[in-house]
Amino acid sequence: MRRFGTQGRVYPDKHYVVARAEETADFIDRIKDGRYIVLFAPRQTGKTTFFRLALEALALQDSTYFPIQLNFEEYEDYDPTRFYASLRKEICKEIERVFQKREMHPSDGLAHFLVNTEITDHVSMREFFETFAKHLSQNRHWQRVVLTIDEFDAIPRAALKGFLRSLRYIYLSDQIRCPHSVGIVGVKGIAQLNYDRSISPFNIQDEFHLPSFTLEQVQELIGQYTDEVGQAFAPEVIASIHKQTAGQPVLVNRFAQILTEEMDIPKTETITMAHWTTAHAQLLEESNVNITHLTTNVRKDPRFESLLMRIMARDEGVAFNLDDDIINELATYGVIKKGVDDMCEILNPIYLYRIMRAFKPAVNGLEQEYFPEDIGKPPIPG
Numbered sequence: 001m002r003r004f005g006t007q008g009r010v011y012p013d014k015h016y017v018v019a020r021a022e023e024t025a026d027f028i029d030r031i032k033d034g035r036y037i038v039l040f041a042p043r044q045t046g047k048t049t050f051f052r053l054a055l056e057a058l059a060l061q062d063s064t065y066f067p068i069q070l071n072f073e074e075y076e077d078y079d080p081t082r083f084y085a086s087l088r089k090e091i092c093k094e095i096e097r098v099f100q101k102r103e104m105h106p107s108d109g110l111a112h113f114l115v116n117t118e119i120t121d122h123v124s125m126r127e128f129f130e131t132f133a134k135h136l137s138q139n140r141h142w143q144r145v146v147l148t149i150d151e152f153d154a155i156p157r158a159a160l161k162g163f164l165r166s167l168r169y170i171y172l173s174d175q176i177r178c179p180h181s182v183g184i185v186g187v188k189g190i191a192q193l194n195y196d197r198s199i200s201p202f203n204i205q206d207e208f209h210l211p212s213f214t215l216e217q218v219q220e221l222i223g224q225y226t227d228e229v230g231q232a233f234a235p236e237v238i239a240s241i242h243k244q245t246a247g248q249p250v251l252v253n254r255f256a257q258i259l260t261e262e263m264d265i266p267k268t269e270t271i272t273m274a275h276w277t278t279a280h281a282q283l284l285e286e287s288n289v290n291i292t293h294l295t296t297n298v299r300k301d302p303r304f305e306s307l308l309m310r311i312m313a314r315d316e317g318v319a320f321n322l323d324d325d326i327i328n329e330l331a332t333y334g335v336i337k338k339g340v341d342d343m344c345e346i347l348n349p350i351y352l353y354r355i356m357r358a359f360k361p362a363v364n365g366l367e368q369e370y371f372p373e374d375i376g377k378p379p380i381p382g
Ligand SMILES: Nc1ncnc2c1ncn2[C@@H]1O[C@H](COP(=O)(O)OP(=O)(O)OP(=O)(O)O)[C@@H](O)[C@H]1O
Pocket: 005, 006, 007, 008, 009, 010, 016, 017, 018, 019, 020, 042, 043, 044, 045, 046, 047, 048, 049, 050, 187, 221, 249, 250, 251, 253, 254
């Protein structure tokens, strides 16, 4: 039996998974088109799940793409020399993995090249890719390299500029481009990584937006469970899950997990609003990774508190302006979003409640205003 996953990437054979078919088709089209794509979104919004599934879908459609999948998570404190040395090893490992998976062998020339070629900086990285492309072109099966880099924002700061410059050089070159397409995935955008505010050399980027789940996608997710287990959710339960989470992927799954695995509701019973209220109260109280990220982030800078107070006070509101560093940072962390009338809004009602609790002394009384008599009134925080 599959489950609702809340820890890291989800896999369709183990978890219920929203297909995100439209976004996947768009992403694949951009890869085929040779774009250099950046996908920056807050933690736990489904980035890794999404691009990995998209690459698997691409491989099924067309096996001539040669995928190289990297993850920069560990490199933050590396100096550029160690970074490029490790990068070479990881790229070679990936190349070998792809050959093995397809039960093929690299030519002698390619095998020799992989063993004997160093990467010491961004220029030798570009040269590495150029030579790799030449070797690859001798094998008519492979045509285009697709490079994806997860957790890109952990790239050593001292290596960032050169790395991006070389990618730009490759992108703009008139030879066969290797990599043909690049996907960069992370939490902070390139502009935010360039702390010196110099203009990013990566002005060829193609930004990809990964939206929260729509109501239909939450229905799709829970529908998979109902089809497998036979237990129905009342439609208003699904609508309320969507409303309280605003489609935040991990919170949607966490809600469903509490209802289906932790509350001991007999599988023969339909899940109703009474159950929902209990699950909701738990979600408002418990600590989970997502909520811990939220509360840690909002406490990072004392200026966040006053801005969040102004947003929550509702009287005048705060215009959503990404040129404002504080607004920009809170949006990057996925705490706020652009709401109606282009004003700042807290991402979802669950976050709103948890933020109020985090700053409780300053907001006494606001709970009443935010949780009127309608659905699932939470307990007043004590
Ligand atoms: N397609 C999906 N279907 C169902 N749930 C999903 C999907 N994508 C993401 N999720 C939910 O979001 C959680 C995080 O997914 P994932 O690790 O892919 O996100 P991420 O943005 O890469 O996170 P991080 O920033 O921590 O690396 C999953 O554990 C799951 O609860």
